[in-house]
Amino acid sequence: MRIVNIRRATQDDVPEIVRLKALLMIDGWPFDIELDDAWRERCARVARQLLASDGYACFVIDRVEGAGPGSPLASCVTATVEQHLPGPDGSGRSAYVGDMCTEAEFRGRGCGTALLDAALQWCREQEAGWVSLFSTESGDALYRKAGFSDEGPFQHLSMAL
Template sequence: MATDADVPEIVRLKALIMTSSYPIEVDLDGHPEWPDRAAAGIRDMLEHPDYTFFVSDGEDGRLAGCISAGITHHVPGPEWGPRHAYVADMCVDESRRGQGLGRALMEAALVWCRQRGAQSARLDATPGAVAIYQRLGFDRSADDLFPAMRRLL
């Protein structure tokens, strides 16, 4: 699991995934304050018991990959409980892709989520990663029933 010392590398990996895989253009140069805001957000998540990051060490002090996991709480339904997981920020350094590292990070995150009582896991996939997540057991059918919608506050 990640520590405070990993924060700069998690920021680097998050920037990598946003600039190389997002279906929209992300202008990090136009937001020079972003790395500091991202680092503060990651540190806040690391201090919260319902969130964590898993990381994999690489070479020369760099991380090879990361993933975040969080537990969300909802009113239980007749067939589901109150805890569900949200996984995000999955990134594997370009030099380490295709070696099973993403799968290992995801499995570690899902074990952590199950240990905290989560009955399901949700994620937002970049277009290029849909097939990868499907191989990891995620499907798109649930979101077809309940489309994800967002609003800035």
């Protein structure tokens, strides 16, 4: 399948972005979750805020080529770029890629690769010098093929607050 309809998401795509985020968490997270209407409303509100900000991009593929904003989506990915204090050799801009989700019937057709390429290109255009992500088990091969690794000069740590 040739992927030709990658586009930036708009406010009209928010319901579908929320639907795909729910699918990602239900199908891809390593533990069970329950999502309610309050979560969907909160997620939609945040998605609208993010889509209006300069440091955020969401790339999507329509289920039907050329359908456009507000139509059902086959796949999506998000990217965020933040400014930090720079080191001696960089801009101090770092990126985070997340929320990659492809409907089951569209998997294996290059959607994830095409969307990841679009997100990484946008990150480069934003002058990010580094990009990170969290991978589900099913996404690991895609990200490693693109050049992501768990090796590097720093160890990634996290904690819940």
